[in-house]
Structures are given as C-alpha cells and as structure tokens.
Amino acid sequence: MDGTPAAEIVSEVAPRAGETIVTHQRVTGFHASSLDVLLRGAGIDTVIIAGVATNLSVEGTARAASDLGYRTIVVSDGCSAGSEAAHSASLESLGLLAEIATADELLTAVHTPATV
Template sequence: MKKALVIIDFINDIVDLNGKIPSCAQQVIENNTIENANRSILWAQSQHIPCIYIKVGFHNNYLDLPLHSPMFGKAQSINALNLNDWGTQFHQNLLIRKDDIVITKPRVNPFHNTQLDSVLSANKITDIYFCGVSTTWAIQSAARDAHDRDYRVHIIADACTAATEEEHNISLTTLSRIATIHQSTDVK
C-alpha cells in the first residue's frame, strides 16, 4: 500500500472572504478547514507521503474556459479563477512547500485533462487521501473518478467543506459507499 494526499482548491477565490467566488469561505473559517488540512499535510509529510496540490484556474485569455458551464461560464466576466491573479494562489495559511507538486485543472474533476493519474501511477500509489473544497463538487468528482480507476479512496472529512454544512454532510454520506471517511486527527 502506497499513499498520496491530494489537496484540492484551497485557493483565494474560493476560500477567502475577499475571493471572487467565495462559495466555501464562511464554512472554511467556521470549521477550521485549513487548519485541519494542515494537520493532514503534516501527517503526510511525517510519513513521507507525497502531497499533491490541485487548483482550478484558467489562462489569462480564458480560451480554456467552458463558456456554456453554469459553474464556470461567468468566470471571465468577473475575472475569477484567472491563473495570473491572486485568486488562484493557494490561501496564505495553507502549508505548501516549494518542492510540492501543483497541478492545475480546467474543470471540477482533478483527473480531467491533467497529469494527476500519471503522477499517481508513476509513484505506484494505491491509496488516495483527499481533502479540500468543495465536498459537494471537487471532492465528490475526484473520489468517484479515483474509485473507478481502482484506487482505494479516503476522505479526510474535517479537512473538507462545502457551501453549507448540510451539503458537506450529504456528500460524506454518499461518498462513504466508495471511500473510507477519516478525521484529520486519526489518519493512518
């Protein structure tokens, strides 16, 4: 068994109250989600488990933006998720080292048109631990895809959040059918 920790979308536009689309910011603050993610990151680092950081974003000209998408279609008009701006930088409180790998995704799913699966395969990863935002979208999408790629899936519940506590809990209940649910204090 070889593990990886995948940390998804803790970027300013989404998790900072000053972000352009701060859909999870309030829940991140109320639930200490970044602190719990940092606890998970420190656990991974202490076990020599690779940490893979994922962020959603689009090029400055937005040519890679799916204009028809209800989720992303208006990003250009409000200059959100622009890879050249503060909004796609990881939150200042998130632990990240210069040598950690960062993968940019152009959609909800971190496997879609990215090198994530190649990185995991190259490192012979069997078990993926996910944390990040939002539980409803990116975490669910990642976990479902990872499951179907035959990885063993783990969700660090208190290191994830969604727009509401209800959405978060419903997502965890759904994901418990394909993933092992952990707290940041008990990951192994």
C-alpha cells in the same frame, strides 16, 4: 483564474521544493490533467482528498479516484460545502466508495505502528 490572487496557494499549505502542482480546469482533479499519470508513475495507490467544495470538486475527484482503482480517503473535517446539509449528504454518498476519516484519525493511523 491562474495568476490572480484568488488562485494563489495559501502559504500554510504551499508545496515544498520538489513537490508537484497539478492544475485542473474541471470538477475532478483527474479529468484532463496529469494527476493519474504522476500518481501511478510514483507507485501511489492511495489518495487522501480534502478541499472545497465537498459536494463538487472533492466528490468529483473522489469518485474519479475510486473509478481509477485508487484507495480513496476523504478527510471529513478537511473539506466543506455551502451548507452543512450539503457537506453531510456528500460525505454520506461518498461513504459508499471511499473511506471517510477525520484529520485526527488519519494522523493517528500514520503514527501507529502496523501490526502483523
């Protein structure tokens, strides 16, 4: 619930000045929120998703992002579920509609110059 300690953003990942926070009340971050409008308005076509729980909010948001036409990347070691089996099953399913990558793979890709 907003305003309670359980809903506070962890300081290590707190938004910087000027960054937008989108609050959602459903399983997907896109449903009944301004997320799609904000991303499209900023010209963003790729989303990278991490969080809890892999088989609920992460999967729901990744599916919605894919349905909306975004390039969707799920950070496999940046999310978790109630069990390793649920986490793995969700990632396996998501692999049909999203790219699955580790945090290290993403960092390497960002820091590697593109070749033409």
